[in-house]
Amino acid sequence: MTIRGVLWQRAVGRQLFYSNWELRYRARQLFRSGYLAASAFYDLGRTFDPADARDLPDSGPGSDSWHAGVGAGLRIALSDTFILALDLGWPRDPDLDGQGVKVYMGLDWLF
Numbered sequence: 001m002t003i004r005g006v007l008w009q010r011a012v013g014r015q016l017f018y019s020n021w022e023l024r025y026r027a028r029q030l031f032r033s034g035y036l037a038a039s040a041f042y043d044l045g046r047t048f049d050p051a052d053a054r055d056l057p058d059s060g061p062g063s064d065s066w067h068a069g070v071g072a073g074l075r076i077a078l079s080d081t082f083i084l085a086l087d088l089g090w091p092r093d094p095d096l097d098g099q100g101v102k103v104y105m106g107l108d109w110l111f
Contacts (some may be wrong), residue, residue, distance in 0.1 A: 001047040006090030007098040008043020012044045018045030024075065037075040040089070044068045068092040069102075081109055 003011060003018060011018070022041040029035050046066045073087035085106035091097035 002104075003043045003069055004041060004087055004104055005043065005071055005091045005097070005102055006045075006067045007091075007102075010097055013045050013047030013049035015046050015048040016045065017048070019043070021068050022055050030076070033079050034079070035076070035077050039062065039072065039073045039075060039087070040071070042068065043087070043089070065096065067097055069097070071101075075106075 002020070004020075020041065020043045021037055024037050024039045026035050026037045044066065058077070069089045069091050071087055071089035073085060075101070076084040077085065085108075085110075087104040087106075088105065089102045090100075091102075094100075
């Protein structure tokens, strides 16, 4: 699970909810099947495990609250299915989820 903009493993558990909402705009055609796209996102997540779950790692203070991150990114599609991705995410609550920008890079398939 990835909630972009939030510290890694902030929400860990067996009973969890998370969502990634993303809006992409295909900004420019680069070549026959490649393009450049810009994106904006809002990620949200939470665990619902009981407080005495001993076999789960400690995910830090506030692990049972909602964690949210917002940000923007670029996508460079090299073909119809292969993509390079760069995202920058910021936490909605820096005191709970860490100060500053978090950088995410991906080299993978489109979905």
